[in-house]
Amino acid sequence: MANTPAKKSRNRKNKKPARRGWRAVFGGPSFFSNLVTTIIVFLLLMSVYSLIAGLSAPSNAIPLSAVASDVEAGKVSSIVVNGDALTLTYTDGTTKTSQKDPSAGLAETLVTYGVTPAELSKVALTVEGQSGLEFWFVTLGPFLIPLVFIGIFFWILLRQVRGAGMQAFSFGQSKARVIDPADTTQRVTFQDVAGTREAKEELMEIVDFLKQPKKFLDIGARIPKGIILMGAPGTGKTLLARAVAGEAGVPFFSISGSEFVEMFVGVGASRVRDLFQTAKKAAPAIIFVDEIDAVGRVRGTGMGGGNDEREQTLNQILVEMDGFEPAEKVVVMAATNRPDVLDSALLRPGRFDRRVTIDLPDRRDREAILEIHARKKPLGPDVDLAVIAERTPGFSGAELNSLMNEGAILAARESRTEVTQYDLIRSIEKVMLGPERKSHLLSPKEKKLTAYHEAGHALVSSVLPHADPVHKISIISRGRAAGYTLKLPFDDRKMQSRKQFLDDIAATLGGYVAEELLFDDVSTGPSNDLAVITAIARDMVIRYGMSEKLGPIAFGERQLGSEPYSERIAAEIDAEVTRIVEEAKARAQQVIGEHRGALDAIAKELIEKETIERADFEKILIANGITPKKKEEDLSASGGLAETVA
Ligand code: ADP
Ligand code: MG
Ligand code: ZN
Secondary structure, three states: OOOOOOHHHHOOOOOOOOOOHHHHHHOOHHHHHHHHHHHHHHHHHHHHHHHHHHHOOOOOEOOHHHHHHHHHOOOEEEEEEEOOEEEEEEOOOOEEEEEOOOOOOHHHHHHHOOOOHHHHHOOEEEEEOOOHHHHHHHHHHHHHHHHHHHHHHHHHHHHHHHHOOOOOOOEOOEOOEEEOOOOHHHOOOHHHOOOOHHHHHHHHHHHHHHHOHHHHHHOOOOOOOEEEEEEOOOOOHHHHHHHHHHHHOOOEEEEEHHHHHOOOOOHHHHHHHHHHHHHHHOOOEEEEEEOOHHHHEOOOOOOOOOOHHHHHHHHHHHHHHHHOOHHHOEEEEEEEOOHHHEOHHHHOOOOOOEEEEEOOOOHHHHHHHHHHHHOOOOEOOOOOHHHHHHOOOOOOHHHHHHHHHHHHHHHHHOOOOOEOHHHHHHHHHHHHHOOEOOOOOOOHHHHHHHHHHHHHHHHHHHHOOOOOOEEEEEOOOEOOEOOEEEEOOOOOOOOOOHHHHHHHHHHHHHHHHHHHHHHOOOOOOOHHHHHHHHHHHHHHHHOOOOOOOOOOOOOOOOEOOEOOOOHHHHHHHHHHHHHHHHHHHHHHHHHHHHOHHHHHHHHHHHHHHOEEEHHHHHHHHHHOOOOOOOOOOOOOOOOOOOEEEO
């Protein structure tokens, strides 16, 4: 049973690397285009200024001495004084301008030039304030324009830093990313999250609070400060948290627990402090701590030191959460796929006391998720997403997303404009097992061995009543596996029974048994199969209480320094595991011995065609007197993970 691929890398997939340092502020190349814009605006302002200033510049100016002599001569009928500018109107109707000494009055000045008061009294003197706008512009312009220039410059910078959304606001040193509610390109709402109905209902309350905090605070309601989202990788925890922010229209600050681990002592704590402070300023807001298990593990287990930083970071998170009041309108959300390892201090009332579990999607939800991710992809008329949903039990939302994407890639590579059903079907296996390695050629001997190996799995799985029906067998190598048998349960499986486990182990041993029977030898091929069955058998004994001999006791894992059971029990557990595997092997041998004809027929077909789909496989079974499993008589009533055996 090969495991589904690449769980680890997925977590980081939708995080853009945060821009840091000068690029965060100056934003790379677009900074320079902004600089150019700013300079152009500046030059424009300057020319407008000199134009207006130029309007009031003297055109037919005469010196002050000439003004005095003209007044003495009685040629001037009126003078308008505007600041230091003089506008003279002559008796013949002409006008001239002049400039007076700013430190003295006009009359005073003219008298010093020898004009007598009698002569002066013949001239109509008017003192005028400068027209408001012009005055201010001319006097304050030289100071204001640079200020305006600087203002515009900063405004553009700020807008850029905020507008781009994910870019790091470097809050001190916090690596947190923020999604601005105004940034519609990044906005996610509940509509983008399929299924997870219960989780959405729970979270709706938080959305309401963030939207209208007053309503809740006025009535004295205590809103949870911390919500922890628990679920397998790729089930949409991050997506849901973002959707809460999107629905409420509040900023979303996010940081990942794993980022703290690589820090120096003390840095994590100060980043937490920064993050909370920034969020409080932006309140109402959401703080999202992804992968909180990376910092929130049970403290003081003393395993190998070096977790000082983690502990300090965790303590700081707790201090911050204890310190803030509902009135601060900040809700902390966290996500983990390991709720079992969390420190109980995190889960105490007043901290992360709300827990929301997100399950793997069932068939209906899988269809809905596929529909969401099909939105922007043109689908061919033959596409039936319900069928794809049926064939993908155990897929997470993230896997369904990449399935749709793989389908589109296949279509694009073949230069088609629509995604077909066949593209999607091929993508199921690609997502589950990794890409086909057609170049991985097998020698005729290897091919025969692989064919018998897979035929062994398929046959035992088809004959034993509690094993899952076979959907496809292939000897085209994929990922690490030389070949694979794809078994799919009829329904989604929430629980597995003892009988199912036993039949599964036998079917997984089918490959080994077939190799042994045919070649009187065993290859390294089944090594993964053996690791898987050993783990199942062990779990049956120590976790699920499925061993008759040891009874319904969960023994727990043995760890360094803790001994949940004695040496005697340990020996008994090993004996039980061995017994379970031996019995399963005997059953596989019995099935293969009884249906040797079917085994040969399946292997022959595989060598010829390399891949057998379900319909053809069932024909071979019927031809050899085996009744294929039908949905109606579904004895196993099983569901859940699609299983493959390599
Ligand atoms: P997690 O945080 O639980 O590991 P993510 O929220 O990062 O998972 O999910 C990864 C991607 O998978 C999402 O970006 C989305 O495209 C897809 N996805 C997961 N769950 C759903 C869902 N319920 N509806 C729609 N898309 C989903
Ligand atoms: Mg996530
Ligand atoms: Zn195998």
